[in-house]
Amino acid sequence: MKILEKAPAKINLLLDVLRKRDDGYHEVEMVMTMVDLADRLEMQELPRDTIVISSQVGFIPLDEKNLAFQAARLIKDRYAVKQGVYIHLDKNIPVAAGLAGGSSDAAATLRGLNRLWKLGISTEELMRLGAELGSDVPFCIAGGTAIARGRGEQLEQIGAPPQCWVVLAKPPINVSTVEVYSKLRADRIVRHPSLPAMTEAIGAQSFERICSLLGNVLEDVTLSLYPEVHHLKSCMQKLGADGVLMSGSGPTVFGLVAKESKAARIYNGLRGFCKEVYAVRMLT
Known part of the structure; x- marks a missing residue:
């Protein structure tokens, strides 16, 4: 069996x-x-x-x-x-x-x-x-x-967010979660993302609002340690992803994209300098 x-x-x-x-x-x-x-x-x-x-x-x-x-x-x-x-x-x-x-x-x-x-x-x-x-x-x-x-x-x-495309890109580095958390000073975080606002946006199925509320307080640490991640995030934003964020402690950066044609363009644009790129659907 x-x-x-x-x-x-x-x-x-x-x-x-x-x-x-x-x-x-x-x-x-x-x-x-x-x-x-x-x-x-x-x-x-x-x-x-x-x-x-x-x-x-x-x-x-x-x-x-x-x-x-x-x-x-x-x-x-x-x-x-x-x-x-x-x-x-x-x-x-x-x-x-x-x-x-x-x-x-x-x-x-x-x-x-x-x-x-x-x-x-x-x-x-x-x-x-x-x-x-x-x-x-x-x-x-x-x-x-x-x-x-x-x-x-x-x-x-x-409830699930509205259906969309997700472009994922991982630079050719590995990031230690332990290292990132060890360098984070929780008492010095200036701007916290809003959990109530994000849950409200998901409940309202507002894709635009979800994109504007994306937030990860570990980004500043990882981006300072690994310039490749900062570069990748900037590239994804310039290519037109609707919302861009690093996932977890990194180094993967994801872009939320409403239209399949734009997701394909971003995917192709990133493939020029990043080997591990994926264009997938959100599982809703």
Whole structure:
């Protein structure tokens, strides 16, 4: 028996940091949604009690450092599953890109193994398991569009934004989320994006208002550390994207675009100097 799971990428329409917590994490408020750029996972049982992961790309870890591996081990240990599993990871989401690719893979693994082994775990319990693996995993399990609070694991589902095109571009660098957060001074953030205004704009299905309210307080840190990201954002704005923002801690920059013809022009314009460019739909 084979189980197939899709693991979509996420983008942050809004990312705000309120303060640094006593436990070392940052208190955040985010609006996250998913786009139709996805990894695909195929899972099947093995006769021996082991976890084996393969992938068509050769630059990602396939052992304990892989979040999908960690998710499989967690669900096996927590529910005393003695059956082995083989997972093939068809990787399409850029790595270390601010798009939650690893978190989405972990979420898909939890969902898939719940089905493969007929464990009957509720979505809420899967999300609690996911929170042990990473802050973005619960959202990737639930999907849709959500407000995230706490360290990102406290979710409030909201309605989807209006359908549009999303052009994603990742410069040929990797950004450390830990490094970006370590250099952020939450007490010195001058301008916070407005969560109430963004949720109101999404509720009203106002594409123009959503574009004007995009905000990410991590941008200033990442753009100062990596000029390539600043250049990419400027290029996307000059090419005419309706709203442009860095996703997560970067380095991926996304542009929201209402018309397919404009999305195609922006895609082609960016391909001239950036290898990893994607034009996809918002998952609504």
